[in-house]
Amino acid sequence: MQLSEQELLRRENLQKLRDMGIEPYPAEAFEVTAYAKKIQEEFQEEAGEPLNFQQASLAGRLMGSRVMGKASFAELQDSTGRIQLYIARDEICPGEDKELYNTVFKKLLDIGDFIGVKGFVFRTRMGEITLHVKELTVLSKALHPLPVVKRDEEGNVYDAFTDPEQRYRQRYVDLTVNPHVKEIFFKRSKLISAMRRFFDDRGWLEVETPALQPIHGGAAARPFKTFHNTLEMPLYLRIANELYLKRLIVGGFEGVYEIGKMFRNEGMDRTHNPEFTSMEIYVAYKDYNWMMAMVEQLTEYIALEVTGHTKVEYEGKMIDFAGPYRRLSMYDAIKEYTGVDISEMDETALRATCKKMDITVDDSMGKGKLIDEIFGEKVEEHLIQPTYIIDYPVEMTPLAKKHRSQPGLVERFELFVNGKEIANAYSELNDPIDQRQRLMDQLRLADRGDFEAMAMDEDFLRSLEYGMPPTSGLGIGIDRLTMLLTNQHSIQEVLFFPQMRPEKAELPEQDKKEG
């Protein structure tokens, strides 16, 4: 590999440090007693005299320096933020030997190097809270130059590191240089911990179920296929965990939930990544009406914990997560936004209606699919504030219980926010005979070439035959909820390492066979 001039220089600096007896990658721990953000927030003084942080020890990256002869200012960035350093030659080199300042600090340290500093906090003439450095330690030398992003007093950013490809491929650089990116991931973490707290407080059990499954069930999607050598059998990366969580309800848990990765072998775009995080929860003796009330509390709680408000701005719109949310049946929603009542229509009439609405249809589409098309084309985009769409056609939903009063429908709801589906829930189907029938219907779809049709799962059916209590289940896409609460428009922005093509198209030989 060809090294750039700057990379060669840094390697030379590394060697010079070693030649001076300074280990650029020391083994011993460095004691950190203070953090940039805390100092910025809590530093106090009286009559110009500093009161606290008079013995502070910080560690982080050197992010810039302004050398003025025998004294310098530098920027230290730790895990919490930045603080200015004041480094005076005669302070860090009290004796005759000025090498640490003249050579190590001024010549051999580069932007991006990790250093440890000890000293006291004061305020400069210009009013900046600054650490007056008494001791400086090299903690780790950086050999690769970091992009230098500068900000002026008004907050204007110069030479921003913004190329999406480079940001995702080298997320470590993105995180180092773009502080707002870190903020998104702090919020993502808060979201998940708030959700977990909400469920744990109600006594529901967090569980783990297999990610490697012999039968991929629980959703309509194409799976990733792999092979277990010892068992000599194909396995699938899970597209859903629904059928396993229901087995646990059969086994006697009253409430179980799992937050984990799902894998779908489908297209990628700004709302789809091949692996994504979902939360699914199942609670016994409940129905979908109870679940709607629960989700309102949950999303309101999460919005508050993550952003501090129930109102969140997304793409310039204010979205209010405070419940209760509007509930609208699928038929009523279509009537409201198209003026057409489709509740009594058969397949032929629906197909004609679609044509009138300029919706492209094909012959493979059944009644359920046609209704879904109308809904997707004409209604979804209008559902900006959190809205429950309830009662879906039975054809689209093989795992939901038939509606208690309306034939042809199932007890299902989806929560829409800003025109996008955020949550999906049912009164779960627990009639084993009905369930078998519905899965048989799916098999017939698969025979007709539907790659996404659900597979038969005899063990799951056996579990239902042992008896599953009435149960309500819910799934929430964590990535998309994170996008909403962080005002981000692509899923790549809420994943540390979104899926990308390899940088140099060099796939290992043995992996090329068997697609």
Next chain:
RNA sequence: GAGCCCGUAGCUCAGCCGGCUAGAGCACUUGACUUUUAAUCAAGGGGUCCUGGGUUCGAGUCCCAGCGGGCUCACCA
């Protein structure tokens, strides 16, 4: 999968209708400077113009193909 756009220094980008040795700012190097803050001042180094073909006296620029990326649309619980 389709359309549009992009790929030039470590980073952000300019480079016209094809025309001298390919440019700027930051970063980097050398020097000056003990309270600066996009520090400043002076001097300097740094390029596989994504790759491969083609047209041409001459290609960063035009054409073709490929690779990579972005946006939009389509597909997709």
